[in-house]
Amino acid sequence: MAQQPCLSLPEYRNVSTGNLVVKEPLNFWGGARVKSKDTKNSEPVYEPATGRVLCDMIPCGEEEVDQAIKSAHSAFLKWSKLAGMERARIMLEAARIIRERRSEIARLEVINNGKCITEAEVDIDVAWQCIEYFAGIAPTLAGNLHVYSFTYSGQEPLGVCVGIGAWNYPFQIAAWKSAPALACGNAMVFKPSPMTPVTAVILAEIYKEAGAPDGLFNVVQGAAETGTLLCHHPMVAKVSFTGSVPTGKKVMEMSAKGVKQVTLELGGKSPLIIFKDCELENAIKGALMANFLTQGEVCCNGTRVFVQREIMKPFVEEVVKKTKAISVGDPLLEGTRMGALISKPHMEKVLGFINQAKQQGAKVLCGGEPYVPSNPKLKGGYFLSPCVLDNCRDDMTCVKEEIFGPVMSVLPFDTEEEVVQRANNTTFGLASGVFTRDIARAHRVAENLQAGTCFINNYNVSPVEVPFGGYKMSGFGRENGMVTIEYYSQLKTVVVEMGDVDCDF
Numbered sequence: 001m002a003q004q005p006c007l008s009l010p011e012y013r014n015v016s017t018g019n020l021v022v023k024e025p026l027n028f029w030g031g032a033r034v035k036s037k038d039t040k041n042s043e044p045v046y047e048p049a050t051g052r053v054l055c056d057m058i059p060c061g062e063e064e065v066d067q068a069i070k071s072a073h074s075a076f077l078k079w080s081k082l083a084g085m086e087r088a089r090i091m092l093e094a095a096r097i098i099r100e101r102r103s104e105i106a107r108l109e110v111i112n113n114g115k116c117i118t119e120a121e122v123d124i125d126v127a128w129q130c131i132e133y134f135a136g137i138a139p140t141l142a143g144n145l146h147v148y149s150f151t152y153s154g155q156e157p158l159g160v161c162v163g164i165g166a167w168n169y170p171f172q173i174a175a176w177k178s179a180p181a182l183a184c185g186n187a188m189v190f191k192p193s194p195m196t197p198v199t200a201v202i203l204a205e206i207y208k209e210a211g212a213p214d215g216l217f218n219v220v221q222g223a224a225e226t227g228t229l230l231c232h233h234p235m236v237a238k239v240s241f242t243g244s245v246p247t248g249k250k251v252m253e254m255s256a257k258g259v260k261q262v263t264l265e266l267g268g269k270s271p272l273i274i275f276k277d278c279e280l281e282n283a284i285k286g287a288l289m290a291n292f293l294t295q296g297e298v299c300c301n302g303t304r305v306f307v308q309r310e311i312m313k314p315f316v317e318e319v320v321k322k323t324k325a326i327s328v329g330d331p332l333l334e335g336t337r338m339g340a341l342i343s344k345p346h347m348e349k350v351l352g353f354i355n356q357a358k359q360q361g362a363k364v365l366c367g368g369e370p371y372v373p374s375n376p377k378l379k380g381g382y383f384l385s386p387c388v389l390d391n392c393r394d395d396m397t398c399v400k401e402e403i404f405g406p407v408m409s410v411l412p413f414d415t416e417e418e419v420v421q422r423a424n425n426t427t428f429g430l431a432s433g434v435f436t437r438d439i440a441r442a443h444r445v446a447e448n449l450q451a452g453t454c455f456i457n458n459y460n461v462s463p464v465e466v467p468f469g470g471y472k473m474s475g476f477g478r479e480n481g482m483v484t485i486e487y488y489s490q491l492k493t494v495v496v497e498m499g500d501v502d503c504d505f
């Protein structure tokens with residue numbers, strides 16, 4: 001096996017856009033970075049802000065996936081026997097190291113993903129908060145004793161869990177999946193998206209440095225083929241997936257063959273409903289937060305913005321003014337508020353949605369075009385000016401399908417009953433939002449919306465203490481919050497007879 005010791009990584013704290021090349025191996029198992037064996041299927045990974053090759057993603061084959069899973073299994077045997085307090089101590093140390101290396105990890109995330117630095121720093125904070133939160137739960141995972149029937153039940157881990165991640169929150173997704181898994185006593189093999197292979201391996205190094213047994217958190221690189229190998233492997237007990245609906249269905253099918261548990265965190269086309277009695281300035285800020293974080297590449301974004309007709313004009317005027325003022329450019333600069341989309345094909349897909357919207361009668365109020373920053377080193381980057389679409393109708397493609405780009409569709413409505421019905425008229429159900437000063441209306445609308453989250457008078461705030469996940473085709477299972485423990489553990493019931501066996505035979 002081509003194993004290498006933990007490398008001392010270059011100082012990422014000082015890298016700038018356009019000058020980093022990652023050469024270190026990006027897999028991790030057995031407590032060390034591992035070079036992929038077969039380079040023939042390697043794919044270039046691009047820096048979104050420049051279009052330059054950042055590194056090669058060399059997918060893991062069957063033998064390597066097997067090694068990673070076996071490494072996880074041997075760690076699981078040790079880790080699952082530790083007391084919750086001991087697991088917590090190691091996880092808290094991992095959270096502390098992430099905090100210490102925040103700036104360096106955030107910069108790497110920016111270079112690989114294209115999002116702006118202020119957002120990436122928040123993502124890294126959410127990652128260590130998530131690990132800290134689940135570390136806090138680990139010692140509390142005691143069972144229940146039913147004294148008079150003398151039975152007891154307790155939570156046991158599942159075994160080796162697989163995490164499959166998307167490219168929009170690479171480090172944070174790795175933390176959201178590994179923290180509850182490890183807190184419950186499981187081990188994990190994580191496969192990042194082939195487009196963002198760079199930061200998950202740093203999380204693996206951090207867990208090791210914090211004292212985790214070798215093999216506890218492993219990283220295998222690859223795309224669909226490697227993901228398939230993971231889902232089919234007989235030693236895997238669970239798959240937690242973040243990504244698109246079509247791939248989520250495949251993951252579920254493959255997992256069904258081995259009766260593996262599944263968590264699916266899939267796409268969305270979430271509604272944001274703005275009533276005329278709202279505080280308009282906050283509603284406008286909410287609409288921007290609901291659409292333009294991470295260049296609009298966020299699964300829970302509120303991309304269908306329903307605005308009550310009476311306030312449509314002032315809303316649109318101000319939203320367009322603020323959208324035009326978003327500074328797009330070098331994502332590593334403090335002043336930038338929107339970076340580059342993940343890839344050229346993805347940018348073209350988003351532009352295709354905008355063109356189709358125009359053909360179907362939507363009006364582009366601003367943006368929606370490739371943007372070339374003045375800095376020459378960014379001229380090959382995948383930048384797009386943020387876009388607001390007016391004259392939208394519910395039957396348009398831009399209103400029905402997940403675009404995953406900086407495109408807000410604005411739709412007028414008249415009554416609460418009508419808008420709730422239209423908001424629910426989708427196969428997705430990840431998130432939703434409502435702006436109103438009427439507290440009774442806010443709760444009524446939240447109750448009637450078919451979505452896993454409803455934000456009242458804000459959008460896209462997801463503290464790690466609260467569950468996050470979808471209704472309908474946006475998936476099932478939850479991430480974050482106490483409830484996630486249920487998705488990474490199983491219950492053992494022990495029945496104790498205190499007298500003689502009452503036998504019918």
Ligand SMILES: NC(=O)C1=CN([C@@H]2O[C@H](COP(=O)(O)OP(=O)(O)OC[C@H]3O[C@@H](n4cnc5c(N)ncnc54)[C@H](O)[C@@H]3O)[C@@H](O)[C@H]2O)C=CC1
Nearest residue numbers: 165166192193223224227228243244247265266267299404
């Ligand atoms: N819910 C969300 O947060 C996300 C939604 N999306 C949506 O999906 C679209 C396509 O993006 P992709 O990155 O191609 O998403 P995808 O769903 O194909 O990929 C997500 C992950 O699944 C892996 N994967 C792909 N095929 C697999 C298979 N057969 N078995 C196991 N794993 C497999 C990928 O390598 C990646 O790690 C986006 O344009 C967006 O609309 C994408 C990323 C995240």
Ligand SMILES: C[N+](C)(C)CCCC(=O)O
Nearest residue numbers: 168169298299300460462
């Ligand atoms: C961090 N947050 C809540 C804005 C989005 C996380 C979900 C995703 O992976 O898109």
